[in-house]
Structure formats: structure tokens, C-alpha cells
Amino acid sequence: MQPDLTPDLAIQRARRDRVLEKMGAGVLVLATAPERIRNRDAHFPYRYDSHFHYLTAFPEPEAVLVLIAGGVGKREPRHILFCREKNMEREIWDGFRYGPEAAREIFQFDATFAYDKLDEELPRLLENQPALHYAIGFDTAWDARMLGWLNAVRTKARTGVGAPATLIDARAIIDEMRLIKDAHELALMRRAADISAAGHRAALRACKPGMGEWEIEAELLYQFRKGGCQAPAYTSIVAGGANACVLHYIGNDQPLHDGDLLLIDAAGEYHGYAADITRTFPVNGRFSPAQRDIYEIVLAAQLAAIEAVKPGNAWNAPHDAALRVLTQGMRDLKLLAGELDGLIELEAYKPFYMHKTGHWLGMDVHDVGEYKLNGEWRALQAGMTLTVEPGLYIRPSEEVPKAFWNIGIRIEDDIAVTADGCQVLTTAAPKSIADIEEVMAHGSRCD
Numbered sequence: 001m002q003p004d005l006t007p008d009l010a011i012q013r014a015r016r017d018r019v020l021e022k023m024g025a026g027v028l029v030l031a032t033a034p035e036r037i038r039n040r041d042a043h044f045p046y047r048y049d050s051h052f053h054y055l056t057a058f059p060e061p062e063a064v065l066v067l068i069a070g071g072v073g074k075r076e077p078r079h080i081l082f083c084r085e086k087n088m089e090r091e092i093w094d095g096f097r098y099g100p101e102a103a104r105e106i107f108q109f110d111a112t113f114a115y116d117k118l119d120e121e122l123p124r125l126l127e128n129q130p131a132l133h134y135a136i137g138f139d140t141a142w143d144a145r146m147l148g149w150l151n152a153v154r155t156k157a158r159t160g161v162g163a164p165a166t167l168i169d170a171r172a173i174i175d176e177m178r179l180i181k182d183a184h185e186l187a188l189m190r191r192a193a194d195i196s197a198a199g200h201r202a203a204l205r206a207c208k209p210g211m212g213e214w215e216i217e218a219e220l221l222y223q224f225r226k227g228g229c230q231a232p233a234y235t236s237i238v239a240g241g242a243n244a245c246v247l248h249y250i251g252n253d254q255p256l257h258d259g260d261l262l263l264i265d266a267a268g269e270y271h272g273y274a275a276d277i278t279r280t281f282p283v284n285g286r287f288s289p290a291q292r293d294i295y296e297i298v299l300a301a302q303l304a305a306i307e308a309v310k311p312g313n314a315w316n317a318p319h320d321a322a323l324r325v326l327t328q329g330m331r332d333l334k335l336l337a338g339e340l341d342g343l344i345e346l347e348a349y350k351p352f353y354m355h356k357t358g359h360w361l362g363m364d365v366h367d368v369g370e371y372k373l374n375g376e377w378r379a380l381q382a383g384m385t386l387t388v389e390p391g392l393y394i395r396p397s398e399e400v401p402k403a404f405w406n407i408g409i410r411i412e413d414d415i416a417v418t419a420d421g422c423q424v425l426t427t428a429a430p431k432s433i434a435d436i437e438e439v440m441a442h443g444s445r446c447d
């Protein structure tokens with residue numbers, strides 16, 4: 001049985017209460033994302049703003065959250081939502097809208113207003129507030145509206161009404177909250193990871209020389225959607241052969257050749273939470289000796305990095321652990337010559353490993369949260385979630401034996417920091433050479 005992962009709207013209300021507590025005083029205004037046109041009158045699939053969703057779970061566009069801080073009981077209402085009115089005509093064409101009344105009850109707001117009352121109501125809500133928290137500079141059109149409302153309050157100065165004198169970036173408080181995942185979020189991330197891993201297993205089973213990258217992408221997307229993900233968490237990378245050395249390759253339109261590797265970086269988003277998985281495997285099901293050599297180095301680096309994910313370790317500890325193993329491996333294969341510490345110091349690995357070993361993961365695939373505090377890498381703590389994704393990318397060059405040319409390998413898992421170490425969320429995607437070759441030859445036992 002699947003756990004019940006439907007939104008528990010008391011969670012969002014409790015998060016808003018925590019924001020109010022951290023604000024101390026003032027008003028917070030946070031809009032969700034606009035709908036975006038793809039071409040002419042066709043839209044991209046709608047995706048809400050992550051901060052807004054974290055605090056409301058309200059799924060519709062044209063919605064604004066307002067929170068009024070200043071001590072319980074001092075100012076009511078404190079949790080306010082602006083959203084679209086019900087509209088039978090539009091609902092026939094575009095689908096259901098909650099409307100302010102139902103939204104107030106269901107999403108646990110103290111008060112709701114129609115979205116088209118923003119110009120009327122918002123200046124009133126800003127009156128006599130010491131500070132305004134909003135996502136300054138995120139959207140220039142929104143900035144202009146916000147300044148317009150501020151100015152509307154300022155025009156009342158002679159009647160004794162004060163306007164907020166301090167502007168604060170609303171994201172500072174919310175980013176830090178989102179960095180530490182609660183049990184509900186971790187459950188959603190586990191589900192996103194499981195569904196995404198099923199996509200990678202399907203890709204392993206399907207892959208044969210002569211197929212196209214797009215056909216493997218179709219296997220992945222089918223599994224993501226079938227498993228219940230609402231969308232891919234990011235544009236899938238399905239990169240055969242030399243394409244794997246292009247870090248952000250998304251063409252996915254080339255044939256897959258016997259003897260090449262296939263690098264897949266793809267995952268789904270489940271109720272707002274991303275997975276982020278990379279696997280690399282041979283198109284024909286068997287690693288060549290040169291591919292095996294490089295793969296074993298990347299895998300050893302990834303395992304060493306995961307070992308370094310534990311509370312109290314610095315953010316950079318997994319990256320440093322991966323760098324040592326990768327650089328030593330490159331020395332062993334004579335891709336680099338020199339003393340290990342010196343090569344690391346000089347960043348001699350950079351032609352073959354040019355990215356970092358991971359990032360925060362959550363509602364956004366590259367999730368929010370500072371990496372340094374006061375100039376120092378921050379310490380990992382339970383509830384943080386991150387990726388560990390070392391790789392090696394070997395472009396043709398005279399200094400490199402030909403057998404290694406165009407080998408691009410990355411292995412990426414999603415990790416939750418726990419009280420005493422970490423948990424890998426994406427173990428269901430095969431990654432040892434033996435497991436990959438077994439699934440490609442005989443299929444996986446878990447499907």
C-alpha cells in the first residue's frame with residue numbers, strides 16, 4: 001500500500017505560523033508563478049511557485065499569499081489569500097477553480113479575497129506596517145506593482161498612515177525553512193525517487209543498439225507519469241556516446257551505437273518534490289574494459305562522497321572526498337601525472353571533472369538554501385537533502401589514450417541526511433557494473 005501523500009493542509013498552516021514567528025513584525029506578500037505562453041495561445045503546463053506552494057499548497061495561478069505578523073491576537077486576520085473568483089464560463093473551458101470562499105476553508109486561511117481586488121485591498125494591508133517582506137527582484141512586473149501599492153500607501157502620509165520603511169527579501173526566511181525537510185516532505189521525496197528509479201530500470205531494460213535517444217527518453221517519461229509524477233523534475237538528458245561529455249545535452253535526438261555508453265540524467269517531480277538521478281551504462285549491455293576502468297573510478301568516488309554525508313560534516317566534505325578518489329583514479333590510468341595533493345591543489349582534474357559533486361534537492365531540483373554561512377561551508381544536519389553526483393568526461397585529445405575518448409560517466413543519487421549518517425533515496429536504480437549488466441541481460445527482479 002502506498003502511504004497517504006495527499007496534502008495535509010495543517011502542515012502548510014503550521015509553516016506559515018513559523019514564518020510569522022520569524023518575521024516578528026510586518027507583512028509578507030508572496031505571489032505564485034504566472035502561467036506562461038509556449039507559443040501563440042498555447043501555454044506551458046502550469047507549475048506553481050515553490051515558495052508559494054510550500055506555504056499554501058494552493059495549486060492555481062493568479063494567487064497571492066499575505067501574512068501579517070505582529071503578535072497573536074494583535075492583528076487579525078494573519079493568514080490571507082487572494083485567488084481567482086469562481087467563474088462558470090472559465091471553468092467550462094479551463095477547469096475547476098476553488099474561489100475565495102472554498103479556498104479559505106479548505107486551505108485554512110483566516111481571510112480570502114478575489115485576485116482582482118488586489119489593487120484595492122493590498123495597500124490597505126500594507127498600512128502602518130513597519131516592514132514589507134517580498135521576493136524583491138524576482139519578477140520585474142511584480143516589483144512594479146508592489147512599488148505602486150507602496151506608493152499608494154505613502155500618499156496617505158498626511159492622514160497619519162505610515163508605509164513600510166523596510167524592505168526585506170521574503171526568501172531569506174523561507175529558504176532556510178525549506179532546507180530542512182520535514183517527514184511529509186521526505187515521504188514525497190522518497191516517492192519521487194522510487195518512481196524515477198523505475199524509469200531508470202525501464203531504460204536499462206529497453207536499451208538496444210540502433211534505438212534513438214528519444215526512444216529511451218520516452219521510456220523514462222512513461223514511467224514518471226505512470227508512477228504518478230506530475231511532470232519531469234527537469235529536462236531529461238539522454239546522451240549517447242560523445243553527447244555524454246556535453247554536461248547539459250538535451251537534444252535527445254541521436255541514434256545509440258553499439259559500443260557506446262548512454263548517460264541518462266532524468267527524474268520526475270512528485271507533488272512538487274524533485275528527484276535527480278543519473279545513471280550511465282553501455283548501450284549493448286556490456287562494459288568495455290576502458291569503460292569499466294572509468295566507471296569503477298566514478299563509482300568509487302561516489303561511494304566515498306556518500307560516506308562523507310553525515311551530520312556535522314561540512315557541505316564540501318563529499319566533494320573533497322570525491323575529488324581525491326577521482327584524481328587518484330586518473331593518476332592510476334595515467335590521465336594525470338604528479339603527486340596527488342599537488343594535482344588536487346592545482347585543480348588538474350578540471351579538464352575531466354568540471355562540476356561540483358552535488359547540490360541541495362527539494363521542491364526545486366537545484367534547491368534553495370545557502371551553502372556557506374559567514375564565509376564557511378555550512379555543516380550538514382539531519383533533514384537536509386542533497387545529490388551526490390561525481391563524473392568524468394573525457395573528450396578526444398592527444399594526451400589521452402584513444403580507448404578513453406568520448407567516455408562520459410556520471411553517477412547521481414539523492415541523499416537525505418539522518419541523525420547518524422545518511423540515507424540514499426535512489427538505491428532502486430541499479431548502479432554497480434554487475435547489477436547493470438544483470439538487468440540489461442535478464443531484466444530487473446523488482447519490476
Ligand code: GLY
Nearest residue numbers: 234265276365389
Ligand atoms: N539534473 C540536474 C543536475 O544534476 O544537477
Ligand code: MN
Nearest residue numbers: 276387389412
Ligand atoms: Mn543534480
Ligand code: MN
Nearest residue numbers: 265276277412
Ligand atoms: Mn541530475
